[in-house]
Amino acid sequence: MNLRSRDYQKLITSFEIAEKEARHLRYSWNQLFEHRNIDLTWVERLDEEPDEAVVLEAFVSRFSRLQDHIAGRLIPIWLESLAEQPSSQIENLNKAEKLGVVDSTQDWLTARQIRNYLVHEYLQDPKSMLDALQLTRQATGTFFAVYNALRSYTLNTLPDLEPKLPPGLAAAE
Amino acid sequence: MRLTSQQIQTIKTLVSEVFGSDVRVHLFGSRLDDSKKGGDIDLLIQSDQVIDHKLRKSASLTARLQLSLGEQKFDVVVKDAQTADTPFYQEVSRTAAPL
Numbered sequence: 001m002n003l004r005s006r007d008y009q010k011l012i013t014s015f016e017i018a019e020k021e022a023r024h025l026r027y028s029w030n031q032l033f034e035h036r037n038i039d040l041t042w043v044e045r046l047d048e049e050p051d052e053a054v055v056l057e058a059f060v061s062r063f064s065r066l067q068d069h070i071a072g073r074l075i076p077i078w079l080e081s082l083a084e085q086p087s088s089q090i091e092n093l094n095k096a097e098k099l100g101v102v103d104s105t106q107d108w109l110t111a112r113q114i115r116n117y118l119v120h121e122y123l124q125d126p127k128s129m130l131d132a133l134q135l136t137r138q139a140t141g142t143f144f145a146v147y148n149a150l151r152s153y154t155l156n157t158l159p160d161l162e163p164k165l166p167p168g169l170a171a172a173e
Numbered sequence: 174m175r176l177t178s179q180q181i182q183t184i185k186t187l188v189s190e191v192f193g194s195d196v197r198v199h200l201f202g203s204r205l206d207d208s209k210k211g212g213d214i215d216l217l218i219q220s221d222q223v224i225d226h227k228l229r230k231s232a233s234l235t236a237r238l239q240l241s242l243g244e245q246k247f248d249v250v251v252k253d254a255q256t257a258d259t260p261f262y263q264e265v266s267r268t269a270a271p272l
Contacts, residue, residue: 090244109236110229117228128228135229 011081011154012164014074018147019166021069025062029140029172032059038133043126056133060118063136066143067112070150075102078150082157101149103142111139141172174270175204176214181272183241188218191234192251196220199269202248213246214238217269224253 032038032055046053075096076086082099086092093105102108114135123129148168155162176184188198202215224230231249238247252262 088244090239106233106236106240109239110232113232113235114228117232131226131228135232 008081008158008161011077012161014069014077015147015151015154016166018066018069018074019169021062021066022144022147022169025059025066025140025143026169026172028055028059028062029137031055032133033137038130038137040126040130043123043129043133047123060115060136063140063143064115064119067108067115067139070143070146071108071112074147074150078154081154096146096150099153101153102146107139107142111135111142114139144169144172174200175207175209175212176200176272180242184214184216184238185272187234187237187241188216191230191237192218192220192224195222196224198272199265200272201265201269205268205270213248214242215248216250216272217265218249218251220253222253223255224251227251227253 036042036052036055042052046056071089071093075092079086079092079095084095087095090105090109093102093108096102097105114132117128118132118136121128151165151168154165185198188196197219199217199219200215201217203209203212204214218224218231218234231251234249235247238249239245250265256262
């Protein structure tokens with residue numbers, strides 16, 4: 001196996017991981033936003049409802065995992081496949097924005113802050129928590145769109161990978 | 174205070190873009206200590222009014238700061254008319270320096 005095909009294997013594996021993470025995130029997203037009414041009362045009762053808190057925990061954890069994987073692994077490996085030199089995460093996101101696969105680096109970083117809030121300021125302020133959940137609800141759709149855009153871009157530049165890449169994702173909502 | 178005048182100007186501009194011009198911006202934490210190196214940039218945003226969507230705005234401010242000043246750690250704390258005056262805020266207000 002030459003260097004190039006080994007690099008593509010890394011890219012394929014990274015897409016496979018992202019697709020699994022996205023499927024599990026979608027499950028948790030549905031559990032939370034389709035099967036429950038997420039309002040202030042729900043958030044305020046979380047402290048006494050450990051089963052509900054588990055559902056939230058799974059969502060936040062899967063949200064973080066997919067975001068970290070896309071920005072920290074998939075985008076750098078994808079940039080390498082285009083013979084671009086990966087750099088800091090912000091620089092990589094900026095490049096991805098210029099190439100049209102990420103709508104807004106700023107929105108991406110904002111979503112990362114929001115998720116840090118959900119992880120570290122757990123149940124401190126119900127109003128902010130609800131606000132954070134509404135934002136992560138929308139951002140999940142953004143992650144799926146970025147995955148799809150990366151996949152389409154890759155299939156345009158490397159059409160031979162078509163049978164090897166996992167499928168595209170249906171939009172959230 | 175370990176911030177350059179250019180960094181201070183950028184911070185003030187971005188704060189007013191996100192929160193409007195009626196808020197006050199203070200620096201607190203380790204960046205006030207000239208004997209230290211590096212460290213988080215801790216910012217206190219204060220208003221006598223109620224600020225809507227505090228979390229959303231502070232996350233957006235942090236993202237803009239990272240884009241303008243680089244990927245370092247910013248800690249943005251917002252205190253508005255509805256925020257309880259806890260010992261944390263009392264300590265921060267006592268030591269914070271206006272930008």
